[in-house]
Amino acid sequence: MNLALYLLAIVIGVITGGITSLIGASGVMIIVPILTMLFKVSVHTAIGTSLFVDVIASLTVSYSYYKNGNIELKSGIWIALTSIIGAQLGASFASKMGEGNLSSSFGIVLVLAGLSMVRKSYKEKKDSSDTLSKLVNFKKEWQKILSALVIGLGIGILSGIFGAGGGVMILLALIVLMSFPLHKAIGTSTLIMAITALSSTVGYGVRGNIDFVLGSLLSVGAVVGGIIGSRYANKVNEKTLQKVVGICFMAMGIIMTAIEIIK
Numbered sequence: 001m002n003l004a005l006y007l008l009a010i011v012i013g014v015i016t017g018g019i020t021s022l023i024g025a026s027g028v029m030i031i032v033p034i035l036t037m038l039f040k041v042s043v044h045t046a047i048g049t050s051l052f053v054d055v056i057a058s059l060t061v062s063y064s065y066y067k068n069g070n071i072e073l074k075s076g077i078w079i080a081l082t083s084i085i086g087a088q089l090g091a092s093f094a095s096k097m098g099e100g101n102l103s104s105s106f107g108i109v110l111v112l113a114g115l116s117m118v119r120k121s122y123k124e125k126k127d128s129s130d131t132l133s134k135l136v137n138f139k140k141e142w143q144k145i146l147s148a149l150v151i152g153l154g155i156g157i158l159s160g161i162f163g164a165g166g167g168v169m170i171l172l173a174l175i176v177l178m179s180f181p182l183h184k185a186i187g188t189s190t191l192i193m194a195i196t197a198l199s200s201t202v203g204y205g206v207r208g209n210i211d212f213v214l215g216s217l218l219s220v221g222a223v224v225g226g227i228i229g230s231r232y233a234n235k236v237n238e239k240t241l242q243k244v245v246g247i248c249f250m251a252m253g254i255i256m257t258a259i260e261i262i263k
Helices: 003-023 030-036 043-067 073-093 100-120 131-135 141-162 166-176 180-205 212-235 239-260
Strands: none
Touching: 003 030, 003 141, 003 180, 003 212, 030 043, 043 180, 043 212, 073 141, 073 166, 073 180, 100 141, 100 239, 131 141, 141 166, 166 180, 180 212, 180 239
16 A cells, blocks of 8 residues: 555545534445545445544544533433444344445435424524424433433444444434434534444454554544544534534435435
8 A cells, every 4th residue: 555545544534533523423434435445445344444433533522522511421321322232233244234225215314304404503592492302202211211222222233234324323313302402412422423333343353354554544534633623513603513514414315315326
């Protein structure tokens, strides 16, 4: 591997860290295609390496959000607990299961969620309460906990199989089901994603599906991008961040859907 590819890996890492810091999302949609196409890495190794980078990037970003008081694990911990189990199950089934139409379906969900967030950012403060969270109104605490456990299991399985979607799905769950403010939701989701990604990384690492050289280079860039992005994200107001996150969600959703259609 020549110097240009080493530098490219670091640049990709910077972009990945920036994305994680702004929307709490995994960088897999950037890392996996580039590793498979330019670095000639197998898909399973690309996913494993992406998860390895996710751990580093997410820990960096979550620490920055923590310093700004934007992490709350009192509710999110339940998602984290079962996501670890789900991630191990997903990693073990990864070679046996196909994606089907999951990517395109999730892409559509992202587009709709993005539109909703952008629309909400233009509403007056008195109308900006989360309408979706009102539809999912748990009267008892155990109902919210049980729901979080089920959501966490599903998120973990998806993360383990595809190396993607975990961070975004956690973010949506925290916003919709637990009514977290956006800054706190992003900070909390990145910490949960780090835990989930670590569990998946172990699964892929045991099977020899991680390129630690590429992963280290990508991680260096991810740390830089995560620090820079987190400083910006923690300073902007809620409505501006809603617009940024909404636009990113829509872009990611369109890309995921388009890729599935092209296949």
